[in-house]
Amino acid sequence: MDNSFTNDEHILRSIRGKSPQLVNAALKYLYQHHTIRSVVSKQISGLGGSPDDSRESLHQAIAVFYTHVMEGKYNPALSAISTYVVKIAVQIYYTRRRSEIRRDKTIDRISEEMSSSIFDPSELTEMEDQKTLLDTVLSAAGDRCKRLLKLRSADYSMSEIAEIMGYRSQDVAKNAALDCRKKINEFLAGKPALLAALKSL
């Protein structure tokens, strides 16, 4: 597959197209783009973060960017993709470390910038809560179901899922997916609090 992306519009088109291969290629391209990485790394290290912090923040930023694109929250007229991703990554790190970082001049400047930010810091808390919620729900279905449902949610076709997960045919994969969904349905139906939390997203 040609993984070259000529401009932001091309990246957006690939993400919105929902082909899992194109989505992966676009996100991988962004994640591995040296300019984005170097600026994220520079800014986060300027805030006292480690290379691991930069990597973790960029992971989260790419996922947030994807969500914002799919939910129509990202406006290409207001910010280039690279700027957007860098800002989210830095803010994610900043939000995590806010209580720990000494409030020097640099931090104040960044805080000022954050006030008109594209990323609501409460999103980070929500993301962490959502991860816990997801883990709880999926624990009822088991690891194999977890993997299958993730692929299904990423728009992989049943024949692709069968190939990736080693099912004999796409029908077998389809039945396996149905079984997983039934398990989760049973589990959630018996957990009103969990169901309410999920519905409130």
Next chain:
Amino acid sequence: MNRQYDFEDIEDYLSGNMAESDKTAFEAALEEDPELVARLEALRAEAQLSKLLRRQHILDKLKEWDEEEDRQRGGSSADSSRFKYRNWLPYAVAASLMALVAAGIFFSPRDENFVAVSAPVTSPGIPMPSLPADTIPSKETVKPEPTDNNLRDKYEDLSRIAFREDNFELRLMGAGDKNMSAGICKKAAELYGSGDYRGALALLKNPDSDSLTECMYLRGYVLYKMGKYNQAEAVFRKFRKMEFSDRKFDALWGEVFCMTRQLPASRPRLIELLRFMADDQEHPYNVRATQLLTMMGE
């Protein structure tokens, strides 16, 4: 458990695939059966669950790509050296110089195009160090004065390689809906895109303050296209004084491609600026500056 309605029935109901008579009966059952209601609500929540799964899938993929990179580097998955820019950049520079010699190309189309449209990656919280060569000759347009055809060709190559086009129309798409000033900038971008540089310049004379930097950046390009390289350079140079701007690094590169059009007169300040960028291993244009210096025999 003997249930009147199974998972597939609930799915049919939600997707509108249930026959009308069955639907009436199903809805009557819902009135009587809280467990059926709970199962229906659980199935409805699949959409939210799917959203969380999709995000988790992306995070899994990112970890997978990290591992893939680590394998290529022969390191462990815990190794974060790819995020230690200072560590890997020299290798990237070396690799690109090798590719340059081998393939005779200077900038890959992929990187060129991507950065051209989306390049304003900057570090607004980190002020740039003091920059060299803050004086520009007062002549409006300094034409190259090549001594022979080979030299003229060499300067032309340098200018062509250094210049990076920007897609202002795409960047400003929809901006005109926001306010008048963004509309001016957008209109000027359209004129720039259509090659009407004089018209674009006329519009950009009165940009409003809230889109000043984008209009100013575009003005640099317009002047460049009009052959007013010295003026364009001066416009790009104004970004040096801005403490925070998305265009700061890009404008510095704007100075570079304006200087390449003023060779040989601009050579000392061009070399100085390129060295400044090449010496800063974290500068986004570090690799390009190094490449250009190599091409200039520096």
